[in-house]
Amino acid sequence: MDEKKVDELRASSPRSDPEALSPHTTIEDGETKKLTWKERVLKPGSVWQIIIAAVLAIAIGLAVSTTVDEVPEAAIELIAIPGTMWLRALRAVVLPMIVTAMILAIQRLREMSKDGKRLAQWTVGYYVITTLIAVMHSCILVGLVWSKLMVVVGEDALKVKDDDQETIDERKDVAIHDVVVDMFHSFVPQNIVNALATDALLAVLMTSIVIGYCIRDANSALLKAVIEIEQIIMRVITQLIYWAPVGVFHLILPNLFRLDIAEIGRNLGILIGGTLVGMVLHLFIIIPLIFFVIVRQNPYTFWLKNSPAWITAWGTASSAATLPVTMRCVLERGVPVTIAKFCVPLGCLINMDGTAIYFPIVVVFLAATQGITLNAANYIVVCLLSTLASIGTTPIPSSSLVLTVMIATSVNVPITGMYAVVVAIDWFLDRFRTAVNVSADTFAAVIMQKITKITDDEDQDGTVHYTESRTASHSAQGNVADGRFSTTERRQSHEEIRRI
Numbered sequence: 001m002d003e004k005k006v007d008e009l010r011a012s013s014p015r016s017d018p019e020a021l022s023p024h025t026t027i028e029d030g031e032t033k034k035l036t037w038k039e040r041v042l043k044p045g046s047v048w049q050i051i052i053a054a055v056l057a058i059a060i061g062l063a064v065s066t067t068v069d070e071v072p073e074a075a076i077e078l079i080a081i082p083g084t085m086w087l088r089a090l091r092a093v094v095l096p097m098i099v100t101a102m103i104l105a106i107q108r109l110r111e112m113s114k115d116g117k118r119l120a121q122w123t124v125g126y127y128v129i130t131t132l133i134a135v136m137h138s139c140i141l142v143g144l145v146w147s148k149l150m151v152v153v154g155e156d157a158l159k160v161k162d163d164d165q166e167t168i169d170e171r172k173d174v175a176i177h178d179v180v181v182d183m184f185h186s187f188v189p190q191n192i193v194n195a196l197a198t199d200a201l202l203a204v205l206m207t208s209i210v211i212g213y214c215i216r217d218a219n220s221a222l223l224k225a226v227i228e229i230e231q232i233i234m235r236v237i238t239q240l241i242y243w244a245p246v247g248v249f250h251l252i253l254p255n256l257f258r259l260d261i262a263e264i265g266r267n268l269g270i271l272i273g274g275t276l277v278g279m280v281l282h283l284f285i286i287i288p289l290i291f292f293v294i295v296r297q298n299p300y301t302f303w304l305k306n307s308p309a310w311i312t313a314w315g316t317a318s319s320a321a322t323l324p325v326t327m328r329c330v331l332e333r334g335v336p337v338t339i340a341k342f343c344v345p346l347g348c349l350i351n352m353d354g355t356a357i358y359f360p361i362v363v364v365f366l367a368a369t370q371g372i373t374l375n376a377a378n379y380i381v382v383c384l385l386s387t388l389a390s391i392g393t394t395p396i397p398s399s400s401l402v403l404t405v406m407i408a409t410s411v412n413v414p415i416t417g418m419y420a421v422v423v424a425i426d427w428f429l430d431r432f433r434t435a436v437n438v439s440a441d442t443f444a445a446v447i448m449q450k451i452t453k454i455t456d457d458e459d460q461d462g463t464v465h466y467t468e469s470r471t472a473s474h475s476a477q478g479n480v481a482d483g484r485f486s487t488t489e490r491r492q493s494h495e496e497i498r499r500i
Helices: 003-011 037-042 047-067 073-079 081-112 114-149 162-172 176-185 192-197 201-214 221-242 244-257 266-295 299-305 307-316 319-332 337-350 353-368 376-392 401-410 418-452 487-499
Strands: 025-028 031-034 456-458 464-466
Touching: 037 047, 047 244, 047 307, 073 081, 073 244, 081 114, 081 201, 081 221, 081 244, 081 307, 081 319, 081 337, 114 266, 114 337, 114 353, 114 376, 114 418, 192 201, 201 337, 221 244, 221 319, 244 307, 266 299, 266 353, 266 418, 299 307, 299 418, 307 319, 307 418, 319 337, 319 418, 337 418, 353 376, 353 401, 353 418, 376 401, 401 418
Parallel strands: none
Antiparallel strands: 025 031, 456 464
16 A cells, blocks of 8 residues: 555544544535434434433333343343443453554644643543542532431341352452552553553553653654554444444343342432432532533533443443443544543543442441441541542442442441442442443543643635644644645545445
8 A cells, every 4th residue: 555545544544533433424525414313313323222222221121120030140141142242342442442542642742742731730630620529529418418318237137148258358458558559550560561461451551651752753653553553443443333232232131130129228229329319410510510611511412412422331331341432422522632532541541430429328338237427537538538449440340349348447337248238239330330430521521622722623625733722733643744634635535444
């Protein structure tokens, strides 16, 4: 393939043309043709298909779980196969996606000098502040409302089964300082190959940042390889998104078969209700208020437009697996590629608002069922540890269970048989936590765009510029010398990719 064709294919990458991943429009002769509602519904992987699949799975699952005494485990496992395969495929592309996205984002940020540094500072600061806010309002609600509604359970319910005791003992060994030390250790891998093999995403992200910063030559062979790999990943992601309705349906349905509504007692009902109320408060009042004050847009309309991301998050219970869908949604909202490819992967790993809300109420649940009342000092400790633990939590399903034991023991709350109840219901609440985390990532990207004013501009002649506050900075992407490519060239390269 000659150099001209390579440049054309490079220009067609979804990082420079997010519409290439959108299933809602078609491009013909440089014009965007709007699809009818029926065409949007029938388009593979559309948001309507994902919503319909989720609603059908919930309806069927609740109908079966409330009318059948027990669904055979074999049936549950078989029904889950398509969903599990789709989830495994999504997770397979997450690691290379983080590597390529961060390397290319850091290349652009390094050229931006002042604005690049400001983006990094604001992004990390924003994520930490919103996590603190999430923990604080969760602690306040738990202390003033939910703890007073919970009741002490009998001794039989507090007994720990022999099988559970071994697990609890292992998790009790996690000390407070171990969490802090592990969090910092996770930033720097001692073996890069091992970090890649074990999905140590935070270590991989930091390594990618270093590599992206150290590549100084815009014509580097490594940089060209990264761009080509990114294109391959985006094509795979596009196909996986088309199968999202099938995957979401087969992930939700088997889990609802396991839901036994009759076993949900008062305390467990308060645990579930309190957690969901805290998440609703954060997602529909606090974050939208911050979004509206800074961006001056309707936050609820924005949230609905990103429904493929948070519905997929609810179905997969994994921020990492949802990352490709989140990235597509953010790009479709017009967020510059530099911001999207820096903020979204970083938020996937450290922006865990839903998890931060969950920790305090679980600890109080374990305490209240034993008749233990936490004081103000205990709540401060819970608040600080929940913030650290949520940042250090891996973006995979139910990863917070280990840290829950550590936080509880740090405020002298014994781990009893009620911990098994928390484990049994965690799969359900984990879906809502993930949906909140992913939603917060989409809001954060637009907020960072508004604060830093980094934009992707397009002239009237169809020429695209990657800018730092109106200053072009596109040369690191290996395109033509002035960092521009025309709409005609993009359209031609789109056709080339379709033929491939």
